[in-house]
Amino acid sequence: MxxxxxxxxxxxxxxxxxxxxxxxxxxxxxxxxxxxxxxxxSFSERPKHLDPVIxxxxxxxxxxxxxxxxxxxxxxxxxxxxxxxxxLIRMPEIVYLNQDGEVMTDDSGEPAFSDYFLDIRPxxxxxxxxxxxxxxxxxxxxxxxxxxEAAPYTVLSxxxxxxxxxxxxxxxxxxxxxxxxxxxxxPIRGLLSEYILGMNEFGALAKEARAGLKDGEWLDLxxxxxxxxxxxxxxxxxxxxxxxxxxFSYWLAFHFFAPVPWEADRFxxxxxxxxxxxxxxxxxxxxxPYMMTRNDPNxxxxxxxxxxxxxxLYPSEGDIGDSEAGLLADAGKPLPFIDKVVYxxxxxxxxxxxxxxxxxxxxxGISSDSFDQAIKVGSEGIGLSDxxxxxxxxxxxxxxPGTFYFxxxxxxxxxxxxxTAAERLKKRKLxxxxxxxxxxxxxISIFQNGRGETGMSPVPPGIFGYQQGEEGIxxxxxxxxxxxxxxxxxxxxxxxxxxAGYPEGRHExxxxxxxxxxxxxxxGAGATQNWLMKQFRKLGIQLNFRGxxxxxxxxxxxxxxxxxxxxxxxxxxxxxxxxxxLLYGPNxxxxxxxxxxNSSNYNNAEYNRLFEEMKxxxxxxxxxxxxxxxxxxIHEDTPWASAFHPHGxxxxxxxxxxxxxxxxxxxxxxxxxxxPQQRLDMQDQWNTPVTWPLLVVLFILIGFATPxxxxxxxxxxxxxxxxxxH
Numbered sequence: 195m196x197x198x199x200x201x202x203x204x205x206x207x208x209x210x211x212x213x214x215x216x217x218x219x220x221x222x223x224x225x226x227x228x229x230x231x232x233x234x235x236s237f238s239e240r241p242k243h244l245d246p247v248i249x250x251x252x253x254x255x256x257x258x259x260x261x262x263x264x265x266x267x268x269x270x271x272x273x274x275x276x277x278x279x280x281x282l283i284r285m286p287e288i289v290y291l292n293q294d295g296e297v298m299t300d301d302s303g304e305p306a307f308s309d310y311f312l313d314i315r316p317x318x319x320x321x322x323x324x325x326x327x328x329x330x331x332x333x334x335x336x337x338x339x340x341x342x343e344a345a346p347y348t349v350l351s352x353x354x355x356x357x358x359x360x361x362x363x364x365x366x367x368x369x370x371x372x373x374x375x376x377x378x379x380x381p382i383r384g385l386l387s388e389y390i391l392g393m394n395e396f397g398a399l400a401k402e403a404r405a406g407l408k409d410g411e412w413l414d415l416x417x418x419x420x421x422x423x424x425x426x427x428x429x430x431x432x433x434x435x436x437x438x439x440x441x442f443s444y445w446l447a448f449h450f451f452a453p454v455p456w457e458a459d460r461f462x463x464x465x466x467x468x469x470x471x472x473x474x475x476x477x478x479x480x481x482x483p484y485m486m487t488r489n490d491p492n493x494x495x496x497x498x499x500x501x502x503x504x505x506x507l508y509p510s511e512g513d514i515g516d517s518e519a520g521l522l523a524d525a526g527k528p529l530p531f532i533d534k535v536v537y538x539x540x541x542x543x544x545x546x547x548x549x550x551x552x553x554x555x556x557x558x559g560i561s562s563d564s565f566d567q568a569i570k571v572g573s574e575g576i577g578l579s580d581x582x583x584x585x586x587x588x589x590x591x592x593x594x595p596g597t598f599y600f601x602x603x604x605x606x607x608x609x610x611x612x613x614t615a616a617e618r619l620k621k622r623k624l625x626x627x628x629x630x631x632x633x634x635x636x637x638i639s640i641f642q643n644g645r646g647e648t649g650m651s652p653v654p655p656g657i658f659g660y661q662q663g664e665e666g667i668x669x670x671x672x673x674x675x676x677x678x679x680x681x682x683x684x685x686x687x688x689x690x691x692x693x694a695g696y697p698e699g700r701h702e703x704x705x706x707x708x709x710x711x712x713x714x715x716x717x718g719a720g721a722t723q724n725w726l727m728k729q730f731r732k733l734g735i736q737l738n739f740r741g742x743x744x745x746x747x748x749x750x751x752x753x754x755x756x757x758x759x760x761x762x763x764x765x766x767x768x769x770x771x772x773x774x775x776l777l778y779g780p781n782x783x784x785x786x787x788x789x790x791x792n793s794s795n796y797n798n799a800e801y802n803r804l805f806e807e808m809k810x811x812x813x814x815x816x817x818x819x820x821x822x823x824x825x826x827x828i829h830e831d832t833p834w835a836s837a838f839h840p841h842g843x844x845x846x847x848x849x850x851x852x853x854x855x856x857x858x859x860x861x862x863x864x865x866x867x868x869x870p871q872q873r874l875d876m877q878d879q880w881n882t883p884v885t886w887p888l889l890v891v892l893f894i895l896i897g898f899a900t901p902x903x904x905x906x907x908x909x910x911x912x913x914x915x916x917x918x919x920h
Contacts (some may be wrong), residue, residue, distance in 0.1 A: 220881060222538070222554055229870050231533040233863070234555050236540040240491035245475040246449040247372045250381045252764060255449065255860035260497055260535075261321075261480040262452030263504075265312050265366065266443065268859040271512030271521060274656065275768040275858055277447055281318055281361065281481065281504070286443065287311040307391065308435040310442065316429055318361040319502040321485040324350070325461035326357030334457070341466030348470050350477045351487070358502055361481050363431035364416070365453035367423050370433065371415040372454060375400045382450055384789055389442065391434045392421030412463040416456060438810055444767030447859070452480065483530040483864040497535040497863075506530075508852070508865060521854055530864035531852075550845070551585075553877040556868060557853070558845045565643040568845060576644065586848030586876075591841060592855035593647070593655045597773060598762035599837035600632060601794045605754045605784060609710065611796075611831065624694040625832040629671045630687035631732045634836040641722060642840065649837030650679075651825045652763075652773040656857065658813040659770030659821040668829045671836075684732050691733050699734020709736045713756040715747045752788025754795060758835075761793050765858055770821055771809040777828055778805045796833040849873040 223234065243249040244258050267280035279285060290298045290305035298305055320326065327335035335355045338344050347353060373380045374387070374396040387393040399418045407413060424432040435442060445451060458479040462472060471489075478486055481504065484497040510525040524531070540546040543561035550558040560568050569589075570579045578589050602625055604610040609625060611618055638646040650668045653659040660666070664674040672679040688698070695702045712726065723739055730737040742750070750756045766772050775781055779797035781790035804824045811817040828834075846853050849872040852865050 219883060220552065220554075221877070222549060223536070227536075229874050231531075231868065231870055233532045233535045233557075233866065233868055235535065235537050235557065236546055236555060237491075237495065237537045238539070238541055241495075243475055244478050244486075244489075245378075245473070246452045246454065246478070247369065247378050247380045248475065249449065252860065257486065257495065257497070257537075258478050258480075259449055259482075259860040260484040260863045261478045261482045261486060261500075262449045263318070263361075263481040264447055264449060264452045265314075266447040267861060268447060268856065269509060270856070270859075270862070270865050271509050271516050271854060273513055275856075277443055279315075280447070281314055281453075283313050283315045286446065287313070290438070305438050306436075308438055308442075310433045310435065310446075311426075312363070312366065312431040312433070312446075314361060314363055314366075314429040314431070315504070316360070318481050318504045320358045320361065320455060320479065320481050321500045321502055322356040322358055323458065323461075323479050323485075324353035324356050325455070325457040325479060326359055327353070327355035328357055334461075336461065336464070338464040338466065341469065344464060344466030344470065344472070347467075347472065349488075350472065359455070359457075361453055362428045363425045364428075365455050366431050366451065367420075367425050368415060368456050368459070369450075369452060369454040370423050371396065371400075371418070371420060372459075373450060374420070375415065377401070377404060380450070382445075384786070386445070389435045389437070389439045390422045391436055392419075392423075396420045410463070410465050412460050414456065414460070440810060440812065441767060441769055441771060444769065448766065455479065482861070484535065491539070493539055495537040497537075499530060499533050503530070506864065516854070519854075521852060524852060524867060531867035532863065535863060550847070551880070553847060553873060553880050556847050556850050556873070560643075560843045560845065562641075562643060569643070569843070571644065582845070585880075588846045588848070588850075588853075590844040590846065590853060590855050592857055594840045594842045595654045595656055595765035595768060595857045596762060597649055597652050597654055597776075597837050597839055598760070599649070599652075600758070600760050600835040602758055602833055602835065603754060603756050603795055604797065604833055605795045606757045609757060611833075620694045622831060623690045624696065625835065626670050627687040627690035627694060627733060628730070628735075629668075629832050629835045630682045630690070631684060632729050632836045633681065634838055635681070637725065638838055640725065642838075645841040645843055646838045647841070648679075649839050651828070652776050652834075652837065653770050653821070653825075654765070654773070654839040657765070657768050657770055657773065659774070659818065661822070661825065665822075670829050670832060687733060691735075696735075699736070707734070707736050709738055711738045711740050711757040713747060713750055713759050714739055714741045715744050716741055748788065751793055752783050754784040759793065763791070768858055770817075771805075774805055774808070774821070774824060777833060778802060794833040796828075796831070798827055798831060801827045801831075847873070848876065 221228075237253070239253065241249075241254040241257055242251065243254055246258055246262050249255065249258055263281050265280060265282050265286070266277050269276040269278050277285070287310070289309040289311070291307040291309060292298055292303070293306040295307070324336055329335060336353060370390070372378055373383055374390075374393045376383065376397045377400065383393075383397070387397070396418060400413065400415065403413055403418060422434040424434075426432055454474070458474060462468075462474050467473065476489055481500070481502075483500055483503050483506070485500045486495070487498045488494060488496040506529040508524045508527045508529055510522070512521055516522055540549075543563055546555065547558065547561065547564045549555050568579055568582055570577055576591070578587065582589070602609045605612065607613075609621060611621065613621070634648045638644060638648070647655075650666050650672075651661065653661075667674055667679045672681055674680075691697070691699065696708045699708050700706060701708065710730065727737045747756075751759065763773065763776055776791055777794065777796045778792055779785070779799075779802045781792035782795040782797060783790050783793050784795050801824055804820050804827075808817055808820040808824065811820070842855060842857075844853070844855060849869040851867040851869070856862060
């Protein structure tokens with residue numbers, strides 16, 4: 195009975211503590227963080243690359259773009275997208291030169307070279323890092339000759355000594371050298387080598403120099419000459435381009451051009467460091483607003499305020515409506531606002547959503563599972579559900595500057611652009627028939643919850659070259675009816691299929707059914723596969739799925755062995771060239787052995803000619819007319835069956851301020867502000883412990899225990915008779 199009494203007492207104590215305790219039982223964060231100026235977010239997969247020379251993924255950019263400072267940045271509030279200085283004191287000075295290297299004083303003729311002069315703001319300093327730690331004589335504290343010397347260090351925080359230094363022009367030059375180094379496999383090296391003078395030659399020198407080094411020996415890239423890169427002074431850098439390349443300014447706002455100090459390169463190149471993931475690909479080193487203090491991809495990634503961050507102020511002007519939306523309330527205040535950002539690993543969407551609703555995550559996307567709970571679709575359009583409004587949650591909606599598409603391999607003998615003129619015409623009609631039958635609008639409705647719009651061309655909304663209205667439709671697949679595009683009928687698609695030589699989906703001569711292959715990564719979701727098969731069954735075509743792992747899929751794409759596929763592209767910079775090059779012949783996957791972005795291997799001579807004429811033009815009516823002609827060509831040729839431009843939906847809890855989606859830049863954390871006390875109050879309100887079940891259990895236990903306890907007490911109080919009786 196003493197055990198029963200202890201159990202009842204324990205339950206009673208827990209009940210009382212739950213009523214009095216301040217921290218909720220279900221809080222997933224550390225108790226000592228309560229009320230702190232911390233933003234809580236999540237990630238679902240480990241970021242593969244954090245080295246700015248390699249990283250080319252949005253999931254990676256959300257981390258490193260808070261750490262690195264390229265020369266330029268995008269204005270946070272202004273639309274259309276507008277570049278502005280980040281670490282520079284002014285926008286780059288551009289000087290055009292003739293073939294003799296003389297400055298061109300007028301606009302006559304095309305320049306042979308373009309010089310970009312970058313003037314860096316003095317006084318900018320790097321985050322504290324052991325790579326900068328020095329002895330009193332200036333020599334590095336950490337300089338290992340053997341791997342055994344690195345053995346005591348398993349994470350970056352094991353290095354007790356740190357240091358810092360000022361950002362100089364040499365650091366930007368060093369990163370451009372790293373971009374040119376073929377050993378580092380930068381994904382943009384091939385593109386930039388077409389423009390940056392001497393980039394290929396520097397790459398050859400670097401390769402030759404590495405061949406003469408011992409295993410693990412560091413190569414100081416500063417020792418190799420680079421014709422197109424000159425450090426004019428500590429704060430001035432010159433980059434010389436071949437010809438004219440207006441898009442280069444956009445690249446200067448990308449982390450590919452963020453500064454990397456040679457000390458960090460040497461530090462991480464020491465023997466034994468890579469064995470412990472002590473690399474630039476795991477622990478970035480930057481001058482940005484945040485620094486990575488913990489990288490444990492199995493649990494948490496933490497960014498903390500860089501104590502050495504430069505003077506940076508919240509913008510004082512924005513777009514129409516920004517002031518009314520409260521986006522200018524912090525105008526002129528120093529950045530960043532948040533002290534720490536904690537990203538926790540969340541592999542499943544449902545627990546993530548639950549924690550957001552409990553107030554433990556500050557912001558959230560909307561998965562298909564939670565869409566109906568978060569969003570209400572009515573006669574007035576799409577908006578927040580009543581439950582979300584009652585919680586003070588706000589919704590951000592934006593058209594993401596990206597394009598996802600269903601493509602044909604134009605080298606394929608069945609669906610491609612191969613054979614005689616007559617054969618090519620038939621294959622074009624086959625592609626056009628599929629383009630009509632592929633109901634992109636239905637796909638968006640079912641699988642995207644309506645979050646997207648059918649793409650009439652590769653160019654998404656918000657980018658110069660995007661066509662609206664009747665002139666913007668794809669006339670192969672759509673008609674313009676009553677002021678809107680209407681997909682052509684399946685009967686028209688079947689007629690095209692018959693003209694292609696496959697009446698009712700069978701070969702006109704052999705009667706064999708037409709079987710087409712869709713190459714995918716993995717087995718794929720059953721619902722999506724069923725929907726895709728349904729699209730092809732409209733025409734009597736059988737669809738076969740060929741699933742494989744990602745590496746094998748990439749091999750098939752680069753060798754031209756895929757037949758049909760699904761892929762996508764997100765804008766590197768806001769220019770039509772960055773999307774229309776997806777169908778430029780010389781960018782073909784097979785031609786470039788997998789390095790190109792033209793996954794369809796589309797190669798139309800007139801389209802290529804127009805692209806080359808258009809790509810370096812300013813955004814003028816003349817450029818728009820060329821883009822229209824290019825779109826007419828790809829509409830007719832149909833290298834893609836369909837495409838869509840996604841819409842981004844983000845939810846913010848009421849204590850998150852200054853949030854405005856951008857679409858291009860990922861360097862947005864520094865602008866966000868939170869109210870920790872407001873969050874704490876709401877967490878208490880939303881997570882009040884429900885104690886009545888415990889009380890019910892308590893009373894039930896008391897009810898069961900009371901009779902036994904009474905009997906037990908009676909027995910204790912009875913006296914034992916002398917004769918042994920009771």
